[in-house]
Amino acid sequence: MRFLPVFLDLRSGPILLIGAGDLLRAKLRLLLAAGARIRCYATDGHTDLGGIEKGEGQIEFIEGDPLQADFAGVIAVFCAGSGELGAPLSARARALGVPVNVMDDLSNSSFIMPAIVDRGDVVVAIGTGGTSPVVARRLRQQIEALLPARIGELAGFIGRWRKSIHQRIPQFPLRRKFWERVVDGPIGAQVLAGHLDQADKALRNIDNPSDFAGASEAGHVTLVGAGPGDPDLLTLKALRALQDADTIFYDELVSQEVLDRARRDATLVAVGRRVGQPGIGQDEINRRLIVAANSGQRCVRLKGGDSLIFGRGGEEIAALRDAGISYSVVPGITAALGAAAEFEVPLTFRNEALRITFLTAHKAEGAASVDWSALTDPKMTVVVYMGMSAAPQVRAGLLAAGRSPLTPVGVFARVTRPNSKAAIGTLDQLPELVAEVEGGPAILIIGDVVAHAAPWQADSNSHPFTPLTQKLSEMLAAAE
Structure with missing residues (x-):
């Protein structure tokens, strides 16, 4: 890893931006959305923002020679469409110890801009070491699809409660367990569904956070359709279930590429059978699911195609229902x-x-x-x-x-x-x-x-x- 990802506090000082044309406006749009204060040299003389919204005092357009720019208090320098000015501006910034990024010029940049997934309080940065911005953008699209829309609201929700809970739970391991139960349980689900008032009420009603953190969790079984083999055809819910599972009971037709999407420390249990060979039987599969769930595990029953189309998902649902086990179903693309x-x-x-x-x-x-x-x-x-x-x-x-x-x-x-x-x-x-x-x-x-x-x-x-x-x-x- 050549470039260390960091997050700049844009409240600590202004950004110096030099450039022209659409490249300059694209960078302006990004910095303004992040709340930056900007000193801008538009080298083509065009200060029209092209419909970009800005807050009061966010942009100061400066005339004159950018090479004579005042670097006092500047926390970073961006050159976007700056042409031949990029190299000398980079040299001056480096001499003053100011981070500098010259667009599409890795040799003159002391930092690079990642592709960004912005969910408010949750920000994901994706970099490829400056080698392939297209790959970074493609990864951003995939991560955008995976992240719940309100994941930033969940982070903000925890942030509002964090101090008061930490005062009530002094032990770090127990605090971590508390927040894991909040994020993975009904309270987190309420936030992600947009029911913030209900989530606040539920958290406020926890009389003893330490007991809540240490309580035994109820197990759960998720029947997941793995699709016909291509892991890219997994639904978003299926991916989340695989990442959350403690144990995954999978059939013979589930591809290795799909299993590779599971959480690395999850226990994988093969319960399928090959054609012409005896399997463990449906009753034994049902029994194993029930035993695992009763021990508090989050289980996935992973089947090729869709669980409810010739996958005996109905039989497993009936067994789980009769045993009083919590369960859910995630459909898959049938063959x-x-x-x-x-x-x-x-x-x-x-x-x-x-x-x-x-x-x-x-x-x-x-x-x-x-x-x-x-x-x-x-x-x-x-x-x-x-x-x-x-x-x-x-x-x-x-x-x-x-x-x-x-x-x-x-x-x-x-x-x-x-x-x-x-x-x-x-x-x-x-x-x-x-x-x-x-x-x-x-x-x-x-x-x-x-x-x-x-x-x-x-x-x-x-x-x-x-x-x-x-x-x-x-x-x-x-x-x-």
């Missing part, structure tokens, strides 16, 4: 939506596909139990989870029920992951298509919509297809 987005498969399409059916056919006997006669409507998209091994039975069931053998079909494997693969064709080719993707997990999508998918369009010469609805329209037009 069908991941496949649809990656391979551009519109699961519905105006006048062509008006309904979707999700079903699971893990084994041949599972496929045999499906009422295929309900799935023959050409305007219905059929999505089959865990259907690779039962592909011959899926094909046979749909064909026997009357679905056309020329119905477009896609087998989409390992969707949203770097090694994803698609095989597209027709219903009568389904088992062969499954073999093409070289292993799962995979989702089967059956219906006219597959003809709109990117792989089909890229190979349209090999797969000429006209949806039935379009054929009927053409026939009616010809009859007229």
